[in-house]
Amino acid sequence: MPNLVPIGRALISVSDKSGLLDLARALAARGVELISTGGTSGMLRTAGLTVRDVAEVTGFPEMMDGRVKTLHPNVHGALLALRDDDEHLLAMAAHGIEPIDLLIVNLYPFEETVAKGADHATCIENIDIGGPAMIRAASKNHKFVTVLTDPADYQGLLDQLAAHDGATTMAFRQKMALAAYGKTAAYDTAVSNWLAGEIAEKTPRHRSFAGKLAQGLRYGENPHQGAAFYTDGSKREGVATAKQWQGKELSYNNINDTDAAFELVAEFAGDAPACAIIKHANPCGVAVGTTLAEAYLRAYDCDRTSAFGGIVALNQPLDAATAEKIVEIFTEVVIAPGASDEARAIFAAKKNLRLLTTAGLPDARSQGLAFKQVAGGFLVQDRDAGVLSTRDLRVVTKRAPTDAEMADMLFAWKVAKHVKSNAIIYVKNGATVGVGAGQMSRIDSTRIAARKSQDMAEALGLPAPLTQGSVVASDAFFPFADGLVAAAEAGATAIIQPGGSMRDDEVIAAADAAGLAMVFTGMRHFRH
Template identity: 65%
Template sequence: MATHTPIRRALISLSDKEGLEPLARALAAHGAELVSTGGTAKAMRDMGLEVKDVADLTGFPEMMDGRVKTLHPKVHGGILARRDKEEHLGAMDAHDIGPIDMVVINLYPFEKTVASGADRETIIENIDIGGPAMVRSAAKNHASVAVVTDPADYDAVIGELSGHGGLTQEFRTMLAHKAYALTASYDAAISSWFAFADLGQAYPETRSIAMTKADELRYGENPHQKAALYIPQAVRPGLAGAEQVQGKALSYNNLNDADAAYELIAEFRDGPPACVIVKHANPCGVAQADDLLTAWTDALQCDSVSAFGGIVAVNRPLDEATARAITDIFTEVVVAPDADDAAKAVFAKKKNLRLLLTGDLPDPARPGQMFKPIAGGLLIQDRDNGMISKDDLKVVTKRQPSEQELKDCLFAWTVAKHVKSNAIVYAKDGATAGIGAGQMNRRDSARIAAIKAREAAETHGFDDPRTIGSAVASDAFFPFADGLISAAEAGATAVIQPGGSIRDAEVIAAADEAGLAMVFTGMRHFRH
């Protein structure tokens, strides 16, 4: 049977005092002497509790604007002393050091201070020194000392005291783990602030990353793989914080694909109603229209076969008509800024379909960094926030593109940015006509996209594939003319690509011969 060690003295020092009263009262009720500092001591006295100041314990007053108050042998000796070593117990007797059995700490609010826009001096003063030192000391000596750093654990502590009069070794070990995770993440936040904000280093020599587990997932890429979702300590808007209104628990693949759809739909957040359909992290249909239902219909017509079991994202709150249309086919996840009650009622009839409401869409031009593990390391790069406009395009062919061709070029280019390389995207009238993704050469991507367009025409009864009269985007330059010729054979009349190949002249000549209009962006969008 587990042994519950009583708490005879507890040192409490809190920046955030929420939940303090029931915990302090429970400790006092079970015979613990309460020791505290400054504002925390006053708060407990105002509750009618008897509290001993740390200054009375150490014989030294708080000094240097509170920078020095708990950094003293009578504090750390009381925390660190091993109760099973005669030498430690003898040192305590010799120096009049009383044992401290529990430390309840939360740290200066460094990240909140930074987020508030405070000046540098204020930020520096909110780097806690004594708190982390006590937390680490107590966690090291968890065999005898309980360290409580998370207010979410207060009720469990009170329950253990009320039910058993003390805490078990297992419980103290769990608290110690959380304590070291806290100090690690705290130091990571401080280190990141110094590197990024104070010194302006995008890629410092040492990088510390602190994350908090948000959820354990159903499984990873495959059912035999375990997986979990972690989010940064400083919560930012995004898919990870979306409200799941209904549906089964999300898997790794669900979230990975939903994120691909979310990032792509964000490209259209300020434009007309738009819909994105994603399968295996690649878009298989994208469209803009005057209303959401038409956008969904146009996106679906690009590749309705691949859309089965896919992920749908929209840039407007979902309405009932669009919800009904989406639920006509099997869909895994739907992502939207919001949904009206009628739309929610439609989705509720599909109990397994996950509906995620994000509240907003991010700025596609926002800065940030992307992480990718490799064997023995981690690749970090700036996120691809490259944006272009009509003014950035360079016409390189004899024929100038029409205004509609330019619009379709830019639309296709935006979608191609989110398609796995090698990527070819045909688009016409604000909708994708065919998408070729992830092939080892660009010509095959162009051919696959054309094949899908022909199949879509047959499925939906079009007279011609929608690649006829379309614009085609290539995420990188055409190294040879064959890929461009394949696009022309599919019916494309305009081409958008980065340019920069040693064979650009050959490719431009082929475009001129085919009567194509072609523009260069000067920017590549590889997506591996």
């Protein structure tokens, strides 16, 4: 198997022309013959380079609005021929096929076209056929052919040619072939998933997901686990689209927790200033306030112990007053839809604090897919975009909730959607005052949340836990009345829960006996 293979002829056909002229000039300076198509050919000629049209190579003009131009044996034979196989060489000679040593192709901008909201016909016309076919051919024959599909690799090619007198190494060709197959796989995935959406196919026979490497990570959840971060090309605002202003590189757990925090605070888009503090993907404090600083302090007072080393997410641009409060304790990451110059200056003194800003908040109502790996496969479901208003609630107790209780219950319900099951959330005056998460029984979550509130009241020197006069949200129904009774004992006055238990009548009777107001949502928010 040859290691060094010199490059004598190159076929170039790209939609993304960034960096192309410099590369083409460098190839031409080395005596590489350039072959090209359409707009790429015109651009190279305008720059003064000598270019041979693909139509001259194939003997056929481009036709059918450019749908057919490179699908020809003189192209694919030139890419696929094994240069150490006598029969292949004889076939090339017999049919006048000249070898192509370098293929530079990137594909029609299908994903960008879809993202712009183009109509069906336009999207179809932006599905590349000849490009993927050539890429696969060159990649298969990487023993002899170098294939580039990303302008980011142009300099790497030039370095190879400089180091090896106009040739590339097998290691480089293999690496580029790997990148090329990944490119075409991701491209086909985008087309497949778009078409599934177009015909409303919820369960296509084959489902794939694709990503582009954003960064390698030092390790995963634990140091013995390798990890990397990939982006999916979507425009949803969040950690993948954020700008990092300072601090060391994000870790696997940082990225996971920051995503959880930002998705939670996005539930309060357009509302009063809001803050969510996350630890291990669960909120340890969520609140609204008249200012961001007040919202942060109210969230912090829910569980100051857990907030240490946590992730802070804001629903409005970070200001100086809020920044001053945040830096009073150790915080891993702060993410917000923007930050003032003054706030960034305050954070600059904390070199280990990561500050991320985005162009906006993700839409909590937007549809999308979520997937989770299991042994032998993966589960796919719609993202939990469920939201409620007072119109969706059904009062099931003798006493109806007050307006203040109703507002707090809707607040608690938004938070419950982002707490690991079994989830119990106590809320008072627009702030969480107790969070019970991830327990195997709902009664344990209820008691843990109440106990944490009691501990916090003692730490703050309050005469009574803030659960006194609070409301409670449960992400799923109470299977027995014991959880509701425990919430009442903690001082809760109203409860929001899905309903649907076989013992709903028993739970409702217990609420009535305790003088509680209770509403059913008819919607569950399990989060495993």
